[in-house]
């Protein structure tokens with residue numbers, strides 16, 4: 001579990017600033033959703049938290065300790081991507097095992113973690129399959145399984161359901177929320193889908209062009225949007 005804090009976080013690509021100084025506290029154990037239109041900087045923010053992208057300014061703290069200089073594996077975060085990012089030449093089991101072997105986890109701990117994640121996600125029958133033999137929903141379960149086995153301090157989801165059809169998306173939403181209840185781990189979930197934000201979040205952070213427009217509970221944002229952009233985006237009547 002982890003409390004995350006962003007202080008004046010900035011990002012520029014070449015001379016163009018795309019994240020303009022973000023301050024945010026993500027509460028320990030919360031399910032926080034970053035929502036905003038395409039290009040507003042959601043993925044960039046998540047990638048900076050994960051350590052996949054350097055900051056141009058500011059600081060990121062985990063449980064009060066600065067972490068923005070740490071390599072990704074030292075931060076204790078697990079990221080789940082829209083594209084699943086599974087290793088195509090490895091079985092499901094090997095996909096889940098790979099990161100743990102790399103992290104030099106004792107052998108005796110590896111197999112129980114994989115079995116437990118497989119049970120939680122109901123992917124036990126798929127363990128010997130290769131990624132090309134999986135449906136979209138199964139692939140995303142495996143991608144989540146690969147994050148669970150790491151027992152991270154926080155999960156970072158970047159539009160994990162965008163490639164799935166509408167029916168499966170609704171089902172997976174409730175599975176991810178159930179997973180959060182079961183594990184209690186801090187989760188940050190990025191989406192451009194307002195319904196996903198409203199139905200899944202404890203706290204919603206509305207982003208627009210590299211800045212936070214408003215952060216609050218779904219009810220706060222729905223009942224008291226600070227401006228028309230938030231109102232329009234969250235879907236409250238104007």
Ligand code: ADP
Pocket residue numbers: 013018036037038039040041042043044045
């Ligand atoms: P979102 O995930 O909300 O759609 P992104 O974080 O991907 O937004 O992008 C935010 C902005 O940063 C966009 O204007 C995008 O074009 C730009 N951007 C993202 N990645 C790069 C990159 N590697 N090089 C240059 N510009 C980038």
Ligand code: MG
Pocket residue numbers: 042043044
């Ligand atoms: Mg994105």
